[in-house]
Amino acid sequence: MLALLVVFTTLPAGSADEKHLSVYSAAANYSLPIADREGREYIGLLEILEPFGNVSAKTDGRRWRIRFGGIEAEFIQGRDRAKIRGRDVALFGAFLLESNHGLVPLVSLSSVLPRFLATPVSFNEASRRLFVGNVANHYTVELNPTNPSRLVFNFSAPVNPTIATEPGRLYMIFRREPVVLSGTPNLRFNDPAMPSATYSESNGQAEIDVRGTVPLIASFSNEGRTITIAPVQQAQPAPATSQAPLMPTTTPTAPPPVLSTAPAPTPVARHFFAVIDASHGGQDRGVALSDTLQEKDVVLGFARQLRQELQKRGISALVLRDSDATLTADQRAIFANTVHPVIYVALHAASDGHGVRLYTSLLPAATDNNGPFISWDAAQAAFLASSQSALGALAAALRQQQIPVRTLSAQLRPLNNVTAAAVAVEVAPPGTNVAELASPAYQQTLASTLANGIAALRDRQAAPQSTVPQSSPQPGAPQ
Amino acid sequence: MIPRQLIFAVAVLLIGALALFVYALRMRGRVAQVPATAEDLRPVAPPVAGATERVALFIAWDDAGALHPQSATIPLPANRQQRAEELLRALLRAYQDKNSPHPIPPGSDIRSVYLVDPGLAVIDLNAAFANGHRSGVLEEELTVTSLIQTLAANVPGILKVKILVDGKDRDTLAGHADLSTTYDVGAVNQLVTQMQSQ
Numbered sequence: 205m206l207a208l209l210v211v212f213t214t215l216p217a218g219s220a221d222e223k224h225l226s227v228y229s230a231a232a233n234y235s236l237p238i239a240d241r242e243g244r245e246y247i248g249l250l251e252i253l254e255p256f257g258n259v260s261a262k263t264d265g266r267r268w269r270i271r272f273g274g275i276e277a278e279f280i281q282g283r284d285r286a287k288i289r290g291r292d293v294a295l296f297g298a299f300l301l302e303s304n305h306g307l308v309p310l311v312s313l314s315s316v317l318p319r320f321l322a323t324p325v326s327f328n329e330a331s332r333r334l335f336v337g338n339v340a341n342h343y344t345v346e347l348n349p350t351n352p353s354r355l356v357f358n359f360s361a362p363v364n365p366t367i368a369t370e371p372g373r374l375y376m377i378f379r380r381e382p383v384v385l386s387g388t389p390n391l392r393f394n395d396p397a398m399p400s401a402t403y404s405e406s407n408g409q410a411e412i413d414v415r416g417t418v419p420l421i422a423s424f425s426n427e428g429r430t431i432t433i434a435p436v437q438q439a440q441p442a443p444a445t446s447q448a449p450l451m452p453t454t455t456p457t458a459p460p461p462v463l464s465t466a467p468a469p470t471p472v473a474r475h476f477f478a479v480i481d482a483s484h485g486g487q488d489r490g491v492a493l494s495d496t497l498q499e500k501d502v503v504l505g506f507a508r509q510l511r512q513e514l515q516k517r518g519i520s521a522l523v524l525r526d527s528d529a530t531l532t533a534d535q536r537a538i539f540a541n542t543v544h545p546v547i548y549v550a551l552h553a554a555s556d557g558h559g560v561r562l563y564t565s566l567l568p569a570a571t572d573n574n575g576p577f578i579s580w581d582a583a584q585a586a587f588l589a590s591s592q593s594a595l596g597a598l599a600a601a602l603r604q605q606q607i608p609v610r611t612l613s614a615q616l617r618p619l620n621n622v623t624a625a626a627v628a629v630e631v632a633p634p635g636t637n638v639a640e641l642a643s644p645a646y647q648q649t650l651a652s653t654l655a656n657g658i659a660a661l662r663d664r665q666a667a668p669q670s671t672v673p674q675s676s677p678q679p680g681a682p683q
Numbered sequence: 684m685i686p687r688q689l690i691f692a693v694a695v696l697l698i699g700a701l702a703l704f705v706y707a708l709r710m711r712g713r714v715a716q717v718p719a720t721a722e723d724l725r726p727v728a729p730p731v732a733g734a735t736e737r738v739a740l741f742i743a744w745d746d747a748g749a750l751h752p753q754s755a756t757i758p759l760p761a762n763r764q765q766r767a768e769e770l771l772r773a774l775l776r777a778y779q780d781k782n783s784p785h786p787i788p789p790g791s792d793i794r795s796v797y798l799v800d801p802g803l804a805v806i807d808l809n810a811a812f813a814n815g816h817r818s819g820v821l822e823e824e825l826t827v828t829s830l831i832q833t834l835a836a837n838v839p840g841i842l843k844v845k846i847l848v849d850g851k852d853r854d855t856l857a858g859h860a861d862l863s864t865t866y867d868v869g870a871v872n873q874l875v876t877q878m879q880s881q
Binding site: 488490491492499552555557563566568610612616617620630 | 748818821822843860863864866867870
């Protein structure tokens with residue numbers, strides 16, 4: 205099931221005819237296939253709940269019992285009502301049980317999910333988009349009547365849409381971002397080059413379509429929160445941004461030739477985005493470094509330091525566990541794969557040895573892919589070279605600061621499940637005093653050095669290839 | 684009118700039932716106090732008899748963070764599976780020595796080694812081994828690679844190794860080294876070389 209989820213989240217495009225449900229939440233944004241049964245649309249309930257926590261299901265004849273955290277629910281094949289937390293909930297259609305796989309009508313999600321998740325759920329049935337909690341990403345549009353004019357989209361959170369062009373239009377497709385309409389869907393501008401823009405939603409995605417009478421180019425800035433569209437010849441990044449542009453295509457040296465006369469393949473920018481995973485957490489305390497010091501606490505502080513250092517260098521970073529939460533290795537990998545980082549860094553701490561140990565994945569045996577289905581245990585295989593390159597950049601930065609470093613490989617989850625460059629960092633104390641692991645000065649030194657390594661990796665990647673061709677997407681590339 | 688004897692008998696029965704209930708509660712509390720993770724430290728197999736052979740044990744050294752081969756002469760039975768088990772028990776004895784370069788918990792043992800499917804070896808560790816093992820990426824990796832490399836170097840034909848604990852699947856050895864999947868002997872061999880070269 206997890207293997208399927210990875211495929212669906214990493215290859216959300218699929219066939220254009222396939223129906224998809226996109227789920228947006230603070231835990232993860234992901235896409236699931238919709239099944240048509242007897243004229244109704246159905247979805248697997250287990251798959252929807254999986255990214256939110258531990259979920260299990262058991263079939264007993266016609267009864268299907270599902271357990272999510274401490275919540276129990278019972279569904280009966282053919283019945284249009286279910287019992288969740290002891291209460292009857294309407295499904296607005298018959299529950300289906302197919303090979304122990306529980307399917308609920310798509311329309312029932314608004315009533316079923318709040319019972320499990322204890323948070324408001326907003327479901328747009330027509331566009332098949334489900335919002336769990338307050339996660340909507342709003343945007344504003346402004347036409348800057350400079351010469352040439354520029355259309356500036358400002359989003360409330362970073363976005364990384366697929367951008368493509370056709371003669372007479374440039375469109376941005378938001379598959380993973382919870383972008384919602386903030387105003388009227390059809391906008392008209394008093395500009396001959398870009399007369400209008402249209403917002404639409406369908407099949408689990410949102411799209412902004414900008415009409416143009418000249419070839420247009422899009423550039424990103426403000427840590428992915430701003431997209432500026434301008435005529436291709438004079439394309440410039442948006443002004444007044446707090447950070448340097450993140451997208452390689454915004455560099456003035458080599459803007460991609462996005463011409464309206466050449467619809468495909470269209471270059472699309474790759475956002476350099478890092479996921480920092482503070483390992484362990486919650487009930488999993490990791491190594492008891494001392495009587496008072498636990499690995500889960502040390503790595504959380506370290507992860508926050510590293511995020512800060514990366515942001516100082518203009519690199520967007522997200523700490524995967526930013527609290528004392530319990531996360532399984534699968535949940536960590538699913539989250540990382542869903543947000544498509546360029547690099548995933550798992551942080552560990554040890555009491556033995558000194559300096560830093562860096563690991564890439566030691567892939568397990570017998571992990572063949574099955575057609576388009578990528579083996580979950582070896583999802584990292586296609587990215588191992590990138591991981592080793594990232595490891596090399598981090599090791600070089602550490603050596604430059606004369607911090608002892610060892611580079612190894614390890615069968616350490618979830619490295620083998622991550623579809624991006626993935627490195628584990630195990631930090632040992634600088635000397636014999638384990639308490640120094642929690643010292644802000646030591647953490648700051650290491651975080652700063654590792655951030656230098658990641659920045660060097662970004663610069664190295666930006667130099668030879670500034671764009672990723674959309675016609676040949678990689679499993680971890682933005683789509 | 685209820686006879687007085689009947690009232691007395693019912694009262695006695697009720698008092699008896701109450702006493703039994705209290706006793707049962709106390710007994711339940713005592714059972715709960717017994718540590719759930721108590722290990723059985725008794726030996727699980729008789730001493731092995733057989734001709735002695737010279738084998739290479741890949742010993743983990745915590746200080747160096749690497750494995751180094753060390754030859755040992757141990758009695759080995761003719762049966763291939765029993766040989767594998769005795770080989771790993773010899774490795775564990777080396778780790779349980781007071782001067783061990785890579786200490787493992789007391790009571791650690793190999794329950795069985797199964798040589799199944801061409802090329803697959805399944806090592807079944809006892810609970811004392813995993814539950815008391817030190818936690819850490821490198822510490823755990825040294826243990827796992829030491830077991831696999833020692834087995835593969837002395838029992839020909841092993842290509843993959845799966846590790847169980849108490850006959851069951853387990854996610855990690857002690858929070859880090861993955862035990863949920865199967866190890867590739869060739870990849871482990873490369874890792875051992877990599878460890879020795881740094």
